[in-house]
Amino acid sequence: MGKEILMKYSEIDTALSQLRLSAQALDPSFPQDIKGLNVLDTMDKLSDINTKLEALLKSYQALLIKSEQMAGSSVELMRAADQKLSTVSTSILK
Template sequence: MSQEMKIRYGDVEDAVSKMEAAADAFETTLAKDVASGNELDVVTKLNEINNLLEEIGQTYKNVLKDNNQSVLKTIQNLKEVDQDISSSIKSR
């Protein structure tokens, strides 16, 4: 079971940076009070749905940022383990 795993750290970090930039650019705000003053049930429901969509969008951005941070931390840990193993092998 000796399969080699190669990670291109720079490529992973670049991809995470691009995802973070896209998440930051993702606009979660929607129109507030569509047709304000209108008493139609449809308008009320649209406003409720817009509020829910805005909350979901913000939650999505937060989850994406957390996942990106997790990936960066994992990559850093892999780098450290790789360096430790390399140093151990060289010192023999």
């Protein structure tokens, strides 16, 4: 039982904060009216692709934010468990 998991909470918090900021800064929007006076089928297809890609990027952004929140919650649970174990260990050793 001599194995130890070392968590550097400040580094984890920094990484999660950077992930959250990057996810929130993601701009999934595309120009809506790229066709203008152009009536080519290619423009219709490109517009459709842009709409689908925008929806995909919005889903990805939401997933990143949810992932960051879940990771943050896991870190907080681990931090609380560490604190509890530290308190229990200290009281047992006294």
